[in-house]
Amino acid sequence: AVAEAFVRLHEKGLIYRGEYMVNWSPNLQTAVSDLEVDFVEEQGTLYTCKYRLLRDDGDGGGDGGGDGEDEDAFIAVSTTRPETILGDAAVCVHPEDERFARFVGRKVEVPVVGRAVPVVADAYVDREFGTGALKVTPAHDVNDYEIGRRHGLEMISVMNADATINERGGPAFEGMDRFECRAALWAAIERTGLAVGTRPHTHRVPRSQRGGELIEPRLSTQWFVRMRSLAEPALDAVRRGDVRFVPERFEKVYYNWLENIHDWCVSRQLWWGHRVPVWHVVGHRAATADSSGTTAAYFVARDEEEAYAQARAALGEEVRLEQDADVLDTWFSSGLWPFATLGWPRATADLARFYPNVVLETGYDILFFWVARMIMLGIELAGAPPFSVVYMHGLVRDASGKKMSKTLGNVIDPLEMIDKYGTDALRYSLVTGSTPGQDIPLSEDKIEANRNFANKLWNSGRYLLGNLAVCAPAELAALRTLRASGFGRTSESLAALALPERYIISRLNQLAASVSAALDDYAFGESGRQISDFLWDEFADWYIEISKTRLAGGSSGDDGSDGGGDGDGGDVERAVAARRTLVFVLDSCLRLLHPFMPFVTEAIWQRLPHDASRELALISAAWPARDGAVDAAALRDFARVQALVRAVRNVRAEYQVEPKKRLPAVILCAARAEADTLRAEDAALELLARLDPAALDIRLLTDDATDDASASCSGSSGADLS
Numbered sequence: 001a002v003a004e005a006f007v008r009l010h011e012k013g014l015i016y017r018g019e020y021m022v023n024w025s026p027n028l029q030t031a032v033s034d035l036e037v038d039f040v041e042e043q044g045t046l047y048t049c050k051y052r053l054l055r056d057d058g059d060g061g062g063d064g065g066g067d068g069e070d071e072d073a074f075i076a077v078s079t080t081r082p083e084t085i086l087g088d089a090a091v092c093v094h095p096e097d098e099r100f101a102r103f104v105g106r107k108v109e110v111p112v113v114g115r116a117v118p119v120v121a122d123a124y125v126d127r128e129f130g131t132g133a134l135k136v137t138p139a140h141d142v143n144d145y146e147i148g149r150r151h152g153l154e155m156i157s158v159m160n161a162d163a164t165i166n167e168r169g170g171p172a173f174e175g176m177d178r179f180e181c182r183a184a185l186w187a188a189i190e191r192t193g194l195a196v197g198t199r200p201h202t203h204r205v206p207r208s209q210r211g212g213e214l215i216e217p218r219l220s221t222q223w224f225v226r227m228r229s230l231a232e233p234a235l236d237a238v239r240r241g242d243v244r245f246v247p248e249r250f251e252k253v254y255y256n257w258l259e260n261i262h263d264w265c266v267s268r269q270l271w272w273g274h275r276v277p278v279w280h281v282v283g284h285r286a287a288t289a290d291s292s293g294t295t296a297a298y299f300v301a302r303d304e305e306e307a308y309a310q311a312r313a314a315l316g317e318e319v320r321l322e323q324d325a326d327v328l329d330t331w332f333s334s335g336l337w338p339f340a341t342l343g344w345p346r347a348t349a350d351l352a353r354f355y356p357n358v359v360l361e362t363g364y365d366i367l368f369f370w371v372a373r374m375i376m377l378g379i380e381l382a383g384a385p386p387f388s389v390v391y392m393h394g395l396v397r398d399a400s401g402k403k404m405s406k407t408l409g410n411v412i413d414p415l416e417m418i419d420k421y422g423t424d425a426l427r428y429s430l431v432t433g434s435t436p437g438q439d440i441p442l443s444e445d446k447i448e449a450n451r452n453f454a455n456k457l458w459n460s461g462r463y464l465l466g467n468l469a470v471c472a473p474a475e476l477a478a479l480r481t482l483r484a485s486g487f488g489r490t491s492e493s494l495a496a497l498a499l500p501e502r503y504i505i506s507r508l509n510q511l512a513a514s515v516s517a518a519l520d521d522y523a524f525g526e527s528g529r530q531i532s533d534f535l536w537d538e539f540a541d542w543y544i545e546i547s548k549t550r551l552a553g554g555s556s557g558d559d560g561s562d563g564g565g566d567g568d569g570g571d572v573e574r575a576v577a578a579r580r581t582l583v584f585v586l587d588s589c590l591r592l593l594h595p596f597m598p599f600v601t602e603a604i605w606q607r608l609p610h611d612a613s614r615e616l617a618l619i620s621a622a623w624p625a626r627d628g629a630v631d632a633a634a635l636r637d638f639a640r641v642q643a644l645v646r647a648v649r650n651v652r653a654e655y656q657v658e659p660k661k662r663l664p665a666v667i668l669c670a671a672r673a674e675a676d677t678l679r680a681e682d683a684a685l686e687l688l689a690r691l692d693p694a695a696l697d698i699r700l701l702t703d704d705a706t707d708d709a710s711a712s713c714s715g716s717s718g719a720d721l722s
Contacts, residue, residue, distance in 0.1 A: 001340035002333045003277040003302045005381055010300045014226045014380075015266075017278075017298075021145040022265050024218035026163035026178075027211045030269035031222055033329060034262065035368050037215050039204040046201035047082045047186060048131060050074040050194040051091050051108035054116055075100065075108055075119065076196050078130030080203055081140075082189070083182040085110060086169040088117055089153040090136040095121035097132055111194045112185060113170065120151045139219045155219055161269075163216050178216070223267040223276055223326065230376040231258040237385045243375060246391045246522045247437040250367060257368050266329045273327030279307035282320040298324070335373035338386030357387045359522075364392040364437055391522050392437050396430065399443035417447050424597035425451035431596050432528035453532055454600050457593075460540055461604035464582045467551050468609070475576065479583050479609035483622075488584045491629040498574065499641070499677060500684065501581045502634035504543040507534065508585050509628030515592050516626040528596045535589055542642070542688075543585070549683035550578040583609060588624045637677055641685070644678075648689035662686075664695030675700055 009015045022031040053073040075091055088110045093100035100119070107116045117136075124147060125134050138148025139157040148155060158169040163178045172188070173181045189195045206215040235258050237243045238251055245251050267276055281297035297315070301307035304323070311319045336344070342351040356378070362371060371390055378386035397403055398410040405411065417426045428450045433440045468476070478485075487493050488505045497505070511534050518527040550571075587608055590601040598619065605618040615621040648665065657663065669675040678685065678698045686693050 001336050001344055002274045002328065004345045005332075005336055005340075005377065006277050006328070007300055007302055008381065009225060014229065015223060015300075016226065017221065017223050019219055019221045020224065020263075020265070021139075021142050021217055022220045022222055023206065024161070024163075024216045024220065025208045025211065025213065026161070026216055027208070027213045028270070029161045031220055031265050031267065032208060032210070032215070033265060033331070035331075036209045037206045038209055040207050041202060042205050044080050044201050044203055044205070045198050046078050046080055046130065047198050048076055048078045048196040049082075049085075049111050049189050050196060051077055051111065051133075051135070052194070053103060054107045054109055074194075075103060075133045076131040077133045077135045079135055080201060081182070082186050083165070083178050084137040084140045084158070085135065085185060085189075086113060086165065086173065086181075087137045087139050087156040087158040088113070088115070088135050089138050089148060089156055090117045090151065091119050092122050092125055092134045092136050092147055093119065093132065094125040094127045095123060097125070097127050100133060112188045112192060118151075118153075120147075120153075122147050122150065140217055142217050145217070145219075157219050159216065159218065222265045223278075223328075225264040225266055225332075227261045227264050227376075230380055231261045233379045234258060234372060234376045234385075237375060237379065242388060243385050244389055246389060250364060250390075250392050250437065253367060254372060258372060264329075266332045267324075267326040268329055269325075270327050273330060274333050276324040276326045276328060277301060277303075278324040279304065279311070279321040280324060281311060281315065282322050331369050331373055334370055335377040336381070338374055338378055339382040344382060355382060355386065356384045359389045359391055360387040361391040361393065363395060365395060367392065389522070393434050394437060394439035396440045396442050399441050399445075401439065401441055412442055412444065412447075417444070421447050421451040422454060422599075424454050424600045427598075428453070428528060428532075428596050432525045432532070434525045436522060453536065454597060456536060456540060457597075458600060458604065460535070460544060460586060461607065463544060464579075464586055465607055467547075467579060467582070471579065475579070476609055479580065480611050482580060482584055482609070483587065484611065484614070487580060488588075489625055489628045491631070494629050494631050494634070497577055497581070499634055499638055499681060500543060500546045501577055502631045503638035504539065504585055505581060505628075506630045506632075506634055507538055508588055509625075509630050512588065512592065512624040512628060513626040516623070528593075531589060531593050531596070535593070539585060539589065543581070545688060546681075546684045547578045547582060549687055550574040590618060591621055591624050594618050637674075640674065641678070641681060645685065645688045648691065652690070659690070662690050662692040665689070665691050666697045666699070668699060668701045670701045672700060 006015060023034065023037050024030075025032050051074060053075065075093075077091060079085070091108050093104065095104075103119045104121045106119050108119060109115070110117055120136070124143060125132070134144075136144045136147050136153060137156075138145045138153050139155045140159070145155075147153070156168060158165055159178060160166045165173045165176045165178070165181050167174055169176075169181070173184060176184060186195070186198075206217075207213065208215055235255065238245075238254060245254065277300060279299050279301060281299075297311075299307045299310045299314075299321070301310060304321070307321055307323075308319075311321055333340075338357065339351060339355050342348060342355055344351055344355075360371065360374075374387075375385050378384065395403075396412075398412070402408065402410060414426060425447050429442060429447045430440060432450075433442060433446065468479075471479070488509070494502050494505060511530060515527045515530055518524075518530070587605065587610065590605045590608075594601045594605075602618045605621075610621075644667065648663070651657075652659075652663070667678060669678065675698055682693070682696060682698065685691055686696060
């Protein structure tokens with residue numbers, strides 16, 4: 001796929017070979033892309049020295065340059081990199097700067113080197129920086145390179161690949177490191193009396209993302225991709241809405257980069273990577289010139305066999321070839337990933353089915369490196385953008401928002417966290433701690449808390465499974481097909497249940513709708529938090545506790561009938577309803593939580609009753625319906641029960657009542673319906689509020705109370721605290 005992409009782009013004239021200015025890493029001794037360079041503001045030094053003006057005959061004459069009027073005429077020039085003076089090809093001034101207008105077209109002498117170079121005028125020059133005059137070193141500065149091309153200046157390269165000075169820098173400096181040369185050359189300038197002075201200067205310097213060393217702009221023969229024609233369709237795809245970013249603000253970043261894009265240097269001088277699919281002719285005088293005017297013959301091919309076929313047809317049977325030693329930028333092959341992994345360039349079934357895809361999830365730090373290039377190459381080579389949504393997450397940082405660093409000692413090793421707290425806890429912490437485009441603060445305390453949540457979930461499953469052990473085979477069979485029966489989805493199925501069951505299923509149906517909507521909006525963190533809050537604060541703390549009052553003694557016989565014991569038929573019915581509700585709610589929550597905590601949810605779900613003929617694994621099971629029935633009256637009535645329980649708990653806390661001590665209570669209700677509701681759930685009240693069953697009195701506030709369902713319920717309780 002990589003060779004095919006290279007060949008196709010080359011055939012369309014989008015890949016070419018040429019000598020251009022590149023970002024050079026002296027440590028790695030390879031070119032690096034613009035995106036692999038960080039510009040860092042650092043304190044440096046601004047050096048200012050004199051370039052003596054020469055007479056028209058090229059002789060400075062006496063002690064100065066002069067122009068017939070001034071024997072000592074010179075142009076003062078400032079630079080932060082005096083070592084590059086060795087490669088100066090001109091001095092440049094602004095065409096509207098009257099201070100230097102009379103010097104344009106004349107020549108000056110490069111300090112120490114003695115080379116005569118022209119004074120040229122170019123609008124690029126910033127008249128306010130330094131002295132207003134600029135030394136031009138076309139082979140060692142990106143902007144100087146452009147000036148050099150515009151004015152036809154000589155490209156004088158004075159550095160080797162390791163940033164030492166080469167023979168063109170002169171015998172006095174040859175072999176020196178660039179920084180060693182900086183000091184030595186400035187000392188020589190001072191000795192000649194051409195130094196004006198130095199001063200501290202804060203400026204932005206390019207450093208390698210990989211090694212941190214100072215990047216050296218350098219002329220080098222490399223392979224490039226023409227980006228303008230690739231960028232335009234990629235820009236249009238986002239403008240039309242074919243591709244959108246979450247969050248939307250990253251569209252501006254994307255536009256800014258593609259609208260100001262430069263050709264991409266894709267060759268690297270490294271030992272690893274995909275080798276450039278180009279074969280050079282060995283020892284043959286014939287040439288195939290490319291856009292750079294290169295004279296060495298080469299053939300671009302998918303493999304060596306194809307290269308030899310081209311070469312023999314052009315140059316004869318005796319031709320010898322040698323593959324280019326460079327490798328391709330890793331982001332070139334990565335840009336092909338969405339379709340290369342599906343079998344491209346072959347027309348495979350996977351490619352037809354899965355390309356284009358829908359969502360790409362990735363970090364905002366590689367928006368340029370990867371995302372934009374996938375879009376450009378996908379449109380060019382596969383005919384369409386590879387995805388329609390790009391979800392940009394943040395970077396993982398420590399709890400205080402600082403970048404993790406071994407030096408700072410704040411690194412959280414994910415493998416250590418997995419060993420200590422489990423994969424699910426780490427995964428859930430990362431997902432629920434994220435907001436699109438924002439960095440993720442992570443702490444071990446958060447991971448531990450989510451491990452505790454996983455334990456809570458596991459214990460809820462154990463509680464349910466323990467209570468299913470008393471079920472008759474017929475009831476277990478019904479539980480396996482519970483979801484297919486429509487239980488919990490319709491108003492009719494809710495109406496047959498008691499208040500706590502109607503409440504928890506209604507809340508579950510609200511949760512399924514809310515979580516589904518949040519996932520549609522890519523609010524992954526909010527979705528996970530909603531599920532956790534429901535499972536912990538509502539299902540475990542309220543319904544599971546209430547279910548204990550229903551399941552005690554509520555076993556069923558072998559045929560699903562009353563199993564005898566102390567429970568009557570009503571107890572069994574309530575127990576069966578509770579087990580059905582527990583299974584339905586926990587099963588649904590496991591489905592909702594599975595994308596966040598896949599391992600513990602799958603382990604619990606496999607132990608729950610389910611129709612294995614329809615759903616073998618939770619990962620492929622149906623998602624909970626988002627249109628399940630919601631009983632608004634049940635939500636309102638149960639909220640009153642909760643308020644009553646909390647009121648009693650507050651009284652207990654205020655008077656420091658022993659946790660095990662049961663209190664007598666008188667509950668006054670303004671409406672008969674409320675009183676009936678509370679009497680039906682007196683066992684739940686006794687359990688949740690620790691009330692004395694023998695001293696619980698639920699009565700109407702007045703003898704002539706109405707059935708106004710909207711009336712509030714007030715309660716009073718007293719206890720002998722002695």
